[in-house]
Amino acid sequence: MSIDRKKISWNGWGWTAHKDDVAANEAAWSWLADELGMPSLLATPARPLDDIALAPSRLSPSERAHFAQILGEDRVRDDHFERAFHARGRSYHDLLHLRAGNLSTAPDAVLYPRGTEEVLSVLSFASDNGIAIVPFGGGTSVVGSVTGTAEDFKAAVSLDMSGTDRLIGIDGKSETATAEAGIYGPTLDKALRAQNVVLGHYPQSFEFSTLGGWIAHRGAGQQSSRYGRANDWLVSAKLATPRGLLVTEDFPASSAGPRLTDLILGSEGAFGVITEATVHVQPAPEASVYTGFLFHDFANGAAAIRKAVQEGVPAAMLRLSDAEETRFYRAYGAAGKRKSFGSRIADAILHYRKFGDTAVAMIAGFEGDAATVERSRKRFSEIAKQFGAMAIGDSAGKRWHQGRFHGPYLREPMMDRGLGVDTLETATSWSKIDALYAAVKSALENTIRETAPRPGARGIVACHISHSYPNGASLYFTYIFPRALDGDVAQWLAIKRAATDAIVAHGGTISHHHGVGEDHLPWIVQEKGALGVDVLRAIKTALDPKGILNPGKLIPS
């Protein structure tokens, strides 16, 4: 395994050693309390692991011995840390449970297979013996995709794929690479760059998530406009199932029936365990530019994105914050700091050019060969100017790029202070996006007010367009709110429900790039239709007749 898991937080995000300036910036916390209508923030620390009891493992000695026989003794783990680490993913909802010391979903053991054959043996034995298997990549799910919920089974084990992390080979002529599914983002990226190619899949979880996880939840990296989503770059996969190995087509294109590779994308461990994947790789980009623009309002920024993407301008990323997100990041970052001369000049210019409260910031990224980057950047700047934008230079883009994986770390200092913070995302067509945006924003604001711990308390609801397509775009919401400490899980659920109901009612998908997991499962029938869910269930039954794989995910019982 290429990451020492002991250095990763079992109940929070990423490296335990990570330090953020903001945690110690008391001025920022005062500002935030004020914004949220709270007189002060409370100390709400997480419970330490040593204080938390775990139920005894339900795996029988003979079952444990059988797994040890398949994998080797050191690859069957049931110590406290391992079980706790694998109890849940890393959503706000997960963190609420983990920090409160609720480890009821901890698996009975954690298995570390070394390859496809071992996975097949594990699945065969588990299927014959009624043991639930929860496939686990990096464990960074934010929708409850790795929760070890398995009441209907005599035991549940986490199948941790991080021991399978080899780059198997590169076919340079065909621009494909084949790797084991448990490989972490940075390990894969480094191995590919050593041969001067990239996959280009950089989700916010990049440092802590795996190739198999990206495919299983049909994810999108931050630069998917340039490199494609998982469903664009996945060529072929090996899926280990209780009924044997499914190896999907590896042709560049085919009309021989539905493409089985497409069924693995989004399968979330419910159809099988992805053990290997062949992906499309591209030459490592010669140039990379991230630059900022300011638009007068969200509508103009969105219109510029739509024009660019429909025209086919090859941007790597067009990320447009709404007015609230623009304001929040400026103010939160600035709180307690003395304004620099440059910053005061910038304010004066904005004032002069009449970018008022509705101003929105965009980060536009371009990657590839130098000529294409230069041409795209130039063309996008022209389009942005047509919609009234002002270029604000590359420093904003560089700052964004440097911090592009750090967002999730902000949650814990907030959760330490009685605050809640979560994100959710959706996508819809361009013609529905304004109504969807308004409905979700209003559902979030209203429910946060209704569930707030005191009258007058309120949330901050920020949004950005993160990914765009000729037919539409995604909306990514971040919301911060004062926690109802006597029922914070119920509060989260009420907010989530209101927002997701609004999404479904306004033609948005329940997830653009996070997946279904347990959290979105209540809406899957509305998303896919009852008959559509029957189709998914039929696929599952064909591959996993006993239903041992990731119970409670993807397909409602």
Next chain:
Amino acid sequence: MSIDRKKISWNGWGWTAHKDDVAANEAAWSWLADELGMPSLLATPARPLDDIALAPSRLSPSERAHFAQILGEDRVRDDHFERAFHARGRSYHDLLHLRAGNLSTAPDAVLYPRGTEEVLSVLSFASDNGIAIVPFGGGTSVVGSVTGTAEDFKAAVSLDMSGTDRLIGIDGKSETATAEAGIYGPTLDKALRAQNVVLGHYPQSFEFSTLGGWIAHRGAGQQSSRYGRANDWLVSAKLATPRGLLVTEDFPASSAGPRLTDLILGSEGAFGVITEATVHVQPAPEASVYTGFLFHDFANGAAAIRKAVQEGVPAAMLRLSDAEETRFYRAYGAAGKRKSFGSRIADAILHYRKFGDTAVAMIAGFEGDAATVERSRKRFSEIAKQFGAMAIGDSAGKRWHQGRFHGPYLREPMMDRGLGVDTLETATSWSKIDALYAAVKSALENTIRETAPRPGARGIVACHISHSYPNGASLYFTYIFPRALDGDVAQWLAIKRAATDAIVAHGGTISHHHGVGEDHLPWIVQEKGALGVDVLRAIKTALDPKGILNPGKLIPS
């Protein structure tokens, strides 16, 4: 219905009124006989429809009455022409049967529904009563996808969707259009162009095939490099099934589980009947250029395509003939014609530049806004020159473009003269394409020699790269051979088997854009794996529990 079917050939390709110069060009036929090692060609006319008997319809009067009640009396047809027209698709194999007067696969009746509700009613009744349904769009399948084989059913009816041909609407902001599935290519294209957009799907069958058919066989148009394959441009579909209506997701992107839309692509009428589709449309191209290049050999031409597609040069089409195809079209077209002055000059230049027997021709097409077309054309010309190509001007490109839908008409004059002609196509990765090309070419040449009607007779086996991708390309083979008149179906099958075995053995797909149908079904387990076929079967059973939909297609019994 927007096409008068009485004007389309029931046992050949396209308009009955179509006239081709070549049929009357006796010099071309002499040349061809010589090429094939035949002393002369025989007259082998097709049997006229009036001379052919049809088995009585197996539909009972009450069943017929029930369908008439759903659809109206005039939309239940069982006259001689209708049943014959729907007996088969339009492959060489189909034409052998039809021209010989074998109508054993004629449906017992032909139904013309007017929309989704009527289709649902038909399917429900048919499922309850054990009547097989063969969905029918334009009927141009060349792999046996509409053959009315249904021995296990008491009757089989063809469900002809051509009565559903409305453009329902265009969402200009989101660049999507929604249409009924039975709409013919030209009708859809005209309606879209009236609003200045195009789908851009122009398969060779364009004039006689339908939107639903393109989706059902996961097809690719000639310009799919620019406009995408069906699996690229399909946003959402309505699929009528015996278990009700499946309406798939219409989001620009989603990570909420596998995309059901992907299951409809390539479903070949075996999962349900596509009744409506929403597709991605694009602005009608401002400019369009088709131009020719000559390369010293196939390898250099292929290398130029690979470089261009991996670099992302936005060509609409890069079509590279091999040496045999290049030679054939020049010689066949020229046979019996006096050489023009221009043509003699061209020959002299080619000789001077040492383009010998290995010379290969490419047609490169560019469509879109004028600036992109100009830039792409220029960049592709640079790449072509790097690989030793000579530009041969736009007239070759224009000729190709004018005749781009006419290829299939060439089959009948050949079949009238004792000749066979068929095409097959595949795709594989760039690293496997040379070996695949050699293996299929050799399998075709050898089997044609082995099955020839006399010693010394031989075939012409030509090939071109028709579509290309960063990871690989398709190979499209055309082969002409003297027919073994005492067993021409067995001869066809022997050739098909040898070629497809070679395809599978060398890592090619059994079809890049024609589909599976009956003809490729024997290889579906090798293509998808036994477990993969189980998955497809499970999907079918979930939607069509009685198995009435297009029996014998896509899924082996």
